[in-house]
Amino acid sequence: MKFIHTADLHLDSPFRGLDEMPAQIWQRVHQSTFTAFERIVDAAINQQVDFILIVGDIYDRDHHSAEAEDFFVRQCQRLAKQQIPVYLSYGNHDYQPVTEQIDSLPNNVHVFGNQVETKTLTLADDQTVAITGFSYGKRWLVEDQVSKFPEKETADWQIGMLHGDISQNNPDQDHYAPFTLPELLQKRYDYWALGHIHKHQVLNEEPLVVYPGNPQGRHKNEDGQHGYYLVQSNSDKLTAEFKPVAPIEWCEIDAHLTHDQTVDSLIEMLLHRGEAEDGFKMIAFNVHLTDQVNALTKKLLANGTILERLQENLSEKGDYQWWPYQLNLLKGTALPxxxxxxxxxxxxxxxxxxxxxxxxxxxxxxxxxxxxxxxxxxxxxxxxxxxxxxxxxxxxxxxxx
Ligand SMILES: [Mn+2]
Structure with missing residues (x-):
């Protein structure tokens, strides 16, 4: 058995507040959630996986755009041509009533209803897989859903799809199908495919309980690498391997100005720091100041001039490998x-x-x-x-x- 586990595609994320940048960069940013999923579909086809799991939040908002839906349908059609089934559930962002097969989606796409249910498939080698899950019908699901999941029965592999958050034991916070790890383990499943938390992480090794994160980070708080998990069986064990796909990566770079630095040398330093990064990065510089910093440099940092000059410098070259979208003055700052x-x-x-x-x-x-x-x-x-x-x-x- 070989499958892809992804979640939280957040297709058509608006990336608010970032549209004031060169068209080339904006295009890249705006397309990034689409590109990331396209790369996952490419991987599914190249790897000839048995199926794909998408655990909620396919769309960024409940009123998702027709363009996003059309894009998603076309990607599913690519998988249909390769006979790769898709198992999906809707999450707290794209919650909706699911009463029957959604007519715009091709037949290889199996959508979980609003009540916990189990779907089964038989692999080419005759092994059987039971997949249990549900879709959000409303923004919040405060009730425990895992108690409604059956224990593993006769299938060779049993997988749980759960878009939710670990219970904080606090009704004011537990809005997203709250669960506990012991509760999941009690079901004796072979794999728990989670969604909702955007940072990829393995909560448990045996059996695997995995958050794949979102395949494309949407802002500086979703920094680092983003991608999906490729899960494979080796006799009766499963292994999950993280595969990055995000076309842009958010990153913060700390720069310390402790000397009487001139504007030119500062800009040069920040340019060097940006160029040293691999892959396409959206960079927020955190500039730490002390009182020794030249007063004029401070003013230009604070009023946005330094950031503008950095951006101009890159625009003149026209070769965008990174983009400084923000410059923060941090502690030690004399608030000039x-x-x-x-x-x-x-x-x-x-x-x-x-x-x-x-x-x-x-x-x-x-x-x-x-x-x-x-x-x-x-x-x-x-x-x-x-x-x-x-x-x-x-x-x-x-x-x-
Ligand atoms: Mn999400």
Whole structure:
């Protein structure tokens, strides 16, 4: 048996706030979720896999675009021509009522209904595979779904498809088919194909319990490599191998400016750092400043000029191997543009406002909007909010001048 496990394709992710970049780069960014899945289908065909599992969030939003749907159908048709079945479930992003075979999809695509059900297939070598799963019919599924999964019975291989999150034992957070690892293991399945968490990870080795992550990261918090898992049997054991496919990778680079650095030498340094990266990278520079940094350099960093010059430099060459989309000034920053604001006063109020408690408070009020709750749950958010606020305050000051 050989199959591909993927999830969270998030086709047609909007990549908001990134459209101010050269058309070539924007095209690449906007197409990336499509390209990543196309590469998975290429791999399925080249590897002659027995089937593909797609565990929820095929589309980025519940009202997905017709273009995204058309793209997905065409990719499934490529697999149909090769007699490769697709088993899919919808997740919290593309939840929908599933009552019968969805007519736009070719016959090789098997969609799980809103209630837990099991589908079986027989492989070329006569081994049988039972696959159990369900589709989200609404944005939240607060009830445990795993209790509805049958224990492994007579099939040679039993696979569970579960788009969900490990239970936090907190009804305010457990919105996505909460489960525990022991509960999964009790079912004696051969493989648990998870979805929902966007960072690829193996939760358990025997049997394998795997989050494949999304095949294309959508922003800086989904950095590093993204791809799918190729799962193969070797006698009665399964192995899962991570295969990267993401056409763009998000990355953060720390740069420390401790000396009296000129603007030109700074730009040169950042260009070198970007060029040293392999593959196409979308780079956010985190520039750490100290008081010794030249005052003019600080101003140009803070008002966006340095980032613009970096981008101009790459645009002039026209050879895009990476793109600096953001430049953050971080701790040690003297907040150069906030000349009228007492630093001590800022630090004190920032501490009051930008802390995890304040964010949780906000989360409670906004939690009914699932997509907002997802964003707010991100641990790096506090730091990011604090930084954005300092930038905004700085911009105000700049405008007055
Ligand atoms: Mn997702």
């Amino acid at each position: 543009k906030m000349t009228d604001l007492d630093q001590e006063y800022w630090d004190q109020s920032a501490q009051d406002v930008f802390n995890q408690d304040a964010v949780i408070d906000l989360t409670d009020k906004l939690a009914k909007y699932g997509f907002i709750a997802d964003q707010l749950a991100d641990p790096s958010l506090v730091e990011q909010l604090r930084y954005e606020a300092s930038q905004k305050l700085g911009e105000g000051d700049h405008d007055e001048n």
